[in-house]
Amino acid sequence: MASKQSLTQPPASGNTLAPRTLIVDNGAHTIKAGFSSATTETNQEPNLDDCQIIANCLARSTRDKRTYVGPELLDECWDFGELAFRRPVERGFVVNWEGEKAIWERSFVDGRAKLKCDPHETNLVLTESPNAPAALQRNAGEMVFEEFEFASYYRTMAPAFNAYAPSPFPSTATSASGVPIECLLVVDVGHSHTTVTPLYQGRPFHSSCRRLEIGGKTLTNRLKEVLTRTVEVQKEDWIVQEIKEDVCFISQDFNSDIERVWKGGLKDPREIDTSIVVDYVLPDYEAVKRGFFREHDPKISRKARALGLDGPREHIVTIGNERFTVSELLFTPSDIGMQQEGLPATILQSIYSLPQGLWQPFLANILVVGGSSKFAGFMGRLESELRSRVSEDYIVRVAQAQDPVKNVWLGGARLAQNEDVLKERVVTRQEYLEHGDLWTRRRFAGKIAR
């Protein structure tokens, strides 16, 4: 518990908000952060452009011997070769606050920060992954109030904010700020994992939350593993992530696609399907600043090109079945031996654990968010697999958020824009210092009404 002596500023009194609200969707890969315009004079809707994307890591380059902290990575680094990463968020939760503090300070407090604020004059709205261990929730509260000294604080699970973002379904009118969509099943395909959260008026049915332990990082690590069959990329986390984003897709017919690119050996006369196989030109950060891919050319010798013979000097990796066998893990985790059902079945685990009368509203309102849902073919495959698994008596409707990465932030910003709703949710620093951490957590869990 904080001692009163540590109080250096007059805290916001019981029921007043600080002038500004900072919304922080604190993802394992990136922080999505920005101010809601709620308490400013302009009465504008929060805009996706108000949301900054900040790398949530410390990155160390062996080349320039520099450590990039948070936003510096995307703003100042130009050579992503052999970058090593330290991520304070593990499995979706801030575990290492030493690292997170350095990143937050650089992002929100430092003189150079684009989102510079005075925490004493700022309300903080913070997201966490579902099913958080309580000790980590306590750590977050103590850091927010005792270390950063924010004026007030509201923490909730990230998926819940999607209910406050504009509806992705054309027939559902966008609700006013602070008013949630009635029924929404949020599928968040994140960096650490993929979560399924049924929301009723923005509140989760806790006992039906499910998590599939495949996320963007699993796919990047898996791609790295399979690419090392042909090229040395063991230390190239960043480059492999870019390759993944550039070339991976979700197959609509896995068996047929894998046949199309199989070549059983050098003597096999079959022609592989070049509409799938690509040559990826790796960046060397001299001539090639950013990797790119082009149609596979069987006449090009990788070795000759690497030596600068027979064309421009370039490092090529040929990618075939890896384009879809890696991303396939989201749908078939058993391909790496993981004992969890794929995403469509995990969604149905969640829905079928609810009373049957709720199945239809959730089956018809499935919202997909998260950076790893951006693979080509993702939505088509998800919808067709769900359709084939669910009785035809039910309507199945799946939609992707306009911006799958920033949708949680946008929902949080729209919630915070409604001052009455925000006031109801936050705990002020004074309340925290009076009532303590357990009380604060119980407030956020909705157990103590204001």
Added chain:
Amino acid sequence: MATGPLRFRTPHIEELPITQSRQAPGFAWVAVAAPPEDPSKNWGTSNRKRARAAATGQTDSQKEALSARQQRETERKIRELNSDNSKDVQIPIPKKEAGGGGGARAGKTTNTKKILASGKTFAHYLDDEEAEIARTGRRDGEAEVVPAAVQQQRASKTPLARRRPREESSMSGSPAPFKPASSYAPPSDAMDIDPGEDDDVVASMPSQANIEALLNMPPLTYNQARSAPPPTNAPPPRKFCEVCGYFGRVKCMKCGAMTCSVMCKDTHDDQRCQKFYA
């Protein structure tokens, strides 16, 4: 084996389902060295196992050790694939150039000093919480008993809910027992939502009180929320060639790795075989 077409011309070829998708049942060829008396009789697993055992001359205990080893290897690999940080790298926080308030580690209060100096990983926090729940039935001073008990209670009322017992392990594999297939896919008659026909409990929205009660249930623990394993009647996992990524058709009897063709098998033998029994 080194000559000729790369499709295996082995004495017997079995067809095994390799996909879980109901729409597109694909098949992989699995080469089995033993001569079959009658291929149609050789479909079942027992015959296949016998055929394999005959081919390799491995004893049962050797096979068990191999599969236990493979299981551990799989779990280790999944942990590695899900790891967040670059391997074997320490990245210290850079020193502040000027101002900015205190050293990186300082900490303004006893609490935050402790948090900032903590070297705990997520696995530590998870173990701590599971241990506390096992000891007290509650989590971190909360008033509510954790849902394990609630779940069991509910499970009888709601057979369709695929609920899973708490696990102590933080491993990615879920050793939870499967629920019968009937709980996996609801029977179609139960799913009839035609409002004209019969609007009993099956399709109508639960009462507001019921919804409120459900909303007020405490969160599942991290382990409880993990997606359940596929049902027991799901097709077996697909296997892939560890050299080229195509479907794996032949298992290396020394290390258990799969390959698709003579080419890939040669590559495996030359460069990659881990030779647990060599």
